[in-house]
Amino acid sequence: AQSVAQPEDQVKVAEGNPLTVKCTYSVSGNPYLFWYVQYPNRGLQFLLKYITGDNLVKGSYGFEAEFNKSQTSFHLKKPSALVSDSALYFCAVRDSYYGNNRLAFGKGNQVVVIP
Amino acid sequence: DTGVSQNPRHKITKRGQNVTFRCDPISEHNRLYWYRQTLGQGPEFLTYFQNEAQLEKSRLLSDRFSAERPKGSFSTLEIQRTEQGDSAMYLCASSEQGTDTQYFGPGTRLTVL
Numbered sequence: 198a199q200s201v202a203q204p205e206d207q208v209k210v211a212e213g214n215p216l217t218v219k220c221t222y223s224v225s226g227n228p229y230l231f232w233y234v235q236y237p238n239r240g241l242q243f244l245l246k247y248i249t250g251d252n253l254v255k256g257s258y259g260f261e262a263e264f265n266k267s268q269t270s271f272h273l274k275k276p277s278a279l280v281s282d283s284a285l286y287f288c289a290v291r292d293s294y295y296g297n298n299r300l301a302f303g304k305g306n307q308v309v310v311i312p
Numbered sequence: 313d314t315g316v317s318q319n320p321r322h323k324i325t326k327r328g329q330n331v332t333f334r335c336d337p338i339s340e341h342n343r344l345y346w347y348r349q350t351l352g353q354g355p356e357f358l359t360y361f362q363n364e365a366q367l368e369k370s371r372l373l374s375d376r377f378s379a380e381r382p383k384g385s386f387s388t389l390e391i392q393r394t395e396q397g398d399s400a401m402y403l404c405a406s407s408e409q410g411t412d413t414q415y416f417g418p419g420t421r422l423t424v425l
Contacts, residue, residue, distance in 0.1 A: 198334075200356075229412050231413070231414075232417070238421070239418055240316070240318075240403055240416040240417050240419050241403065241405075241416040242416070243353070243413055243415060243416075245415075246412065248412055278331075279320050287354050287355070287363060289354075291379040291412070296368075298343065298345070298355065298360045298367070299343075299345075299357035299360065299370070300347075300355075300414060301357070301369060302354030302355050302356070303372060304352070304353055304354055305352075305353075305354050
């Protein structure tokens with residue numbers, strides 16, 4: 198089975214401060230990990246992914262995430278948050294065994310960046 | 313715009329009616345996925361196509377739900393005898409074989425009265 202936990206419902210941060218959105222995962226094999234962002238009444242927009250290689254991955258809009266195998270985590274980070282980063286963020290995982298194509302998503306984290 | 317498109321964007325229907333949604337994937341993508349998202353939750357996988365073949369189906373996909381991708385391009389998702397519990401956002405995604413990133417469309421929001 199594959200699953201993701203996003204432990205905080207809401208993350209509030211002041212504009213210009215660092216932003217961290219937490220994600221832990223559970224898979225049987227090797228994880229493929231993703232972050233998506235969703236704006237109101239819109240679909241999901243891809244931010245970044247970890248498949249293999251360097252544990253620190255960089256994505257769109259200044260976001261990055263660090264894969265930590267021992268802690269089974271893939272936290273999303275941005276050094277300096279913008280008001281326009283306010284949105285719903287989803288972490289997703291796919292177990293890498295052959296024939297598995299479904300993503301398992303967390304509940305999402307509402308990020309609020311205060312001006 | 314060459315992204316994933318979905319129609320209609322919104323659908324309101326009465327309980328017991330049938331509805332059909334359409335998804336047009338990114339043109340070079342041979343893989344297509346349907347997900348359902350309810351309020352306050354992340355998307356849940358429904359089904360997956362590679363070209364015209366439906367290769368995976370979730371247990372969420374009851375016998376009232378059917379999905380097709382007849383020519384390996386666009387896909388339709390039909391819900392028969394809709395129930396209030398079917399009210400949700402239905403998301404379509406596509407990906408290219410050999411890559412792992414699924415790109416999502418804007419979704420179809422279904423409201424069953």
